[in-house]
Amino acid sequence: MSLTTVDARPWIIVVGGFLGAGKTTLLLAAARELKRRGVRSAVVMNDQGEALVDSEYASYASAQSIDGLRQGEVTGGCFCCRFSELIGVMEELRAFSPEIIFAEPVGSCTDISATTLHPLREYSDQYRLSPFTVLVDPERAREVLAGDADTNLKFLFEKQLQEADVVCFSKSDRNSVTPSLDVFGAGDVRRLSAKTGDGVAAWLDEMLSGRLSAGSRILDIDYEQYACAEAALVWLNLEAEVRPAVAVSPAALLGPLFDELDTKLSAGGIGIVHLKAIVRAESGFVKAAICANGQEPDVEGNLAASPAANHSLLMNLRALGAAPEVRKIVEECLGRIDGEIDDLRISCFHPAAPRPERRIVGMRSGL
Numbered sequence: 001m002s003l004t005t006v007d008a009r010p011w012i013i014v015v016g017g018f019l020g021a022g023k024t025t026l027l028l029a030a031a032r033e034l035k036r037r038g039v040r041s042a043v044v045m046n047d048q049g050e051a052l053v054d055s056e057y058a059s060y061a062s063a064q065s066i067d068g069l070r071q072g073e074v075t076g077g078c079f080c081c082r083f084s085e086l087i088g089v090m091e092e093l094r095a096f097s098p099e100i101i102f103a104e105p106v107g108s109c110t111d112i113s114a115t116t117l118h119p120l121r122e123y124s125d126q127y128r129l130s131p132f133t134v135l136v137d138p139e140r141a142r143e144v145l146a147g148d149a150d151t152n153l154k155f156l157f158e159k160q161l162q163e164a165d166v167v168c169f170s171k172s173d174r175n176s177v178t179p180s181l182d183v184f185g186a187g188d189v190r191r192l193s194a195k196t197g198d199g200v201a202a203w204l205d206e207m208l209s210g211r212l213s214a215g216s217r218i219l220d221i222d223y224e225q226y227a228c229a230e231a232a233l234v235w236l237n238l239e240a241e242v243r244p245a246v247a248v249s250p251a252a253l254l255g256p257l258f259d260e261l262d263t264k265l266s267a268g269g270i271g272i273v274h275l276k277a278i279v280r281a282e283s284g285f286v287k288a289a290i291c292a293n294g295q296e297p298d299v300e301g302n303l304a305a306s307p308a309a310n311h312s313l314l315m316n317l318r319a320l321g322a323a324p325e326v327r328k329i330v331e332e333c334l335g336r337i338d339g340e341i342d343d344l345r346i347s348c349f350h351p352a353a354p355r356p357e358r359r360i361v362g363m364r365s366g367l
């Protein structure tokens, strides 16, 4: 008779961090690493809107190199406001017996420890919970530390750091020097690059070691201030079918559109926080992203895909500005595409005040 029992409960690994920090890229790199180890994983994406570039990108990644990665989504609100939905989605994913379930909260969200991690701890008969990682883009940290960041963005960034069990710098491949996060009480900060894979296995091992607890830090947060900070952001999610006048490759369609958007948003004084888009055609797909105005787009996918007559465009823009202006600029840029645009669906809004379903202790104000 064996005295050891196999723990069949999947691990939940929640990875937070500001918009564009590299959460999705890390989760997919970690899922790839797990696949190499013969471990099944799943991801749950989350957004205030519908039509997520991250989910579409995860589908491509899984088709290319993480065969078997299962996906779920909680849309139309953050994990804290849709906690029951998160539980329902994870329940559905368990039908595929993942050993690890990654969850990526909305990048403008905070207070996740009190409203998501702690409520999740009540499901300890079904899941094991790993420490809450907050991923930090060193460039964003430098901007906040230098006092160059918008005050609302700074508020969200700081609160996210204050509640992390584990703080980890992303993008180490292009940031050999990282700023000190001591002022945020971040303690020991890890570093990794999801692009090169450096540090990903070590981070994953730490998440699964059981050495650190989940939800060790609970925020003191004013919900009115939190709501104002989130509402300073504009969310634009767009879907469209594009038929250019002359067949072009996905890259040739997306490149000029991205340049135009960057130029027009910058001219309109709109601060781009994360602009990401995917164009897919029969010949292949291309994804592009920038995390600030004037940045060189980070492009992935099949740049050499042949010209195609039909393209599906998916775009998610998170910016600092007013929704009507942002929508107008995006519509103008789309209008400059030489060709036809069908099935255009745009939702553009300021995130509503967060109203968590659960919180371990009462909210200070606003609820």
Ligand SMILES: Nc1nc2c(ncn2[C@@H]2O[C@H](COP(=O)(O)OP(=O)(O)OP(=O)(O)O)[C@@H](O)[C@H]2O)c(=O)[nH]1
Pocket: 017, 018, 019, 020, 021, 022, 023, 024, 025, 026, 054, 106, 107, 108, 170, 171, 172, 173, 174, 192, 193, 194, 195, 196, 274, 276, 288, 289, 290, 291, 298
């Ligand atoms: N050089 C480099 N770029 C990275 C790395 N990780 C992510 N990126 C890039 O950073 C940008 C943002 O990455 P995402 O993974 O989409 O960031 P996110 O935190 O999921 O963003 P949101 O979901 O919008 O909050 C993309 O252009 C990525 O390709 C990295 O390790 N190195």
Ligand SMILES: [Mg+2]
Pocket: 023, 024, 025, 054, 104
């Ligand atoms: Mg993401």
